[in-house]
Amino acid sequence: MSEADITELDVSGMSCPLPIVRFAKAMRSLPKGSLIRITGDDPFFAQSMHEVCQENHCEIVETRSEGRRVMLLVRI
C-alpha cells in the first residue's frame, strides 16, 4: 500500500466528540478496506479512537505519537 492510497484526516485542536464524528463521516465516504491516517491532540483522542474502531470493526495498523499529537493509521 503506497502513501497515495492513504486518506489524511487532521482533527488537531478538536475536542470530544468532534474527532470521532469526523472519523465516522470519513469512514462513511470511503470504501471498506481503505486506509485513513488520523491526527489528533485531544487528551482522550487515542482512547476514544480505540473504542470507536473496536465498535466499528476497524483495525489500527500503526500508532505514532509526538508529544500531544497522536497519529493513527486505521484500516476501515
Added chain:
Amino acid sequence: MDTSTKQATIMLVSGDLEKAFLAFVIATGFAAMGVKVRMWFVLSGINCVKRRRGLLAFFHHVARRWGRLKHPANGADDGFQRYRVNATDTPIQDVIGLLNRGGPVHLPLAFNNFGGIGPLLFDALLRKKKIVRIEELIQDAIDLDVKFTLCSICVDSLGLAPEDVVVPADVATVSHYMQEAMAAHYNVVM
C-alpha cells in the same frame, strides 16, 4: 462499515441548553459508533430544533390560516394537513408561537441563566476552549444519519409543521415511540 442492528432512542423533553447539548453529544457519539439513533422531540424539546421565525412570519402564518379557514379548499393540498387537524386551530397557537420562538442558538440555561447572560458566558467558554457548540452538533447529527421525530400531539397543539424545525424530521405517535424504545438497546429521556 458493517450493518449494525444496535439502536438507540433519545427523547428530549426539556428545552434547556445543557440537556439539548448533552442529547446531541450522545446522539453523535452513538452514530459515530455505528449505532442507529433516533431522537424524539416533545414539549419544550422542540425549541431545541425550532427554526426561529420573526414577526413577519407570524403575520404571514396568521394570514394563511385565516385564508384557509374562509376557503377550506385552499388548504386541501397543504403539506401539514397530513399531520394536523386544522379544523380545531385557534389564535392561541399563534400567540404561543410568537412568545416561544425557540431556536438552537437561543436556548436558556436551566441553572444560572441570569436573564440570558448565562448562555452567552457558556458560549464564550465553549468558543475559548474550542469545544463544539450545539449548532455544529446538530449539523453533524444530520450528516451521520441520525433520525429525528416530532411528537404528533405537540405538532398538532402548537400548530407546527416539519418544515418549522432545522432538522429533517417526521411526525409520529406514542405507539411508534414504544416500538422503537423496546427495540433499542439504549433509551434515555431528558
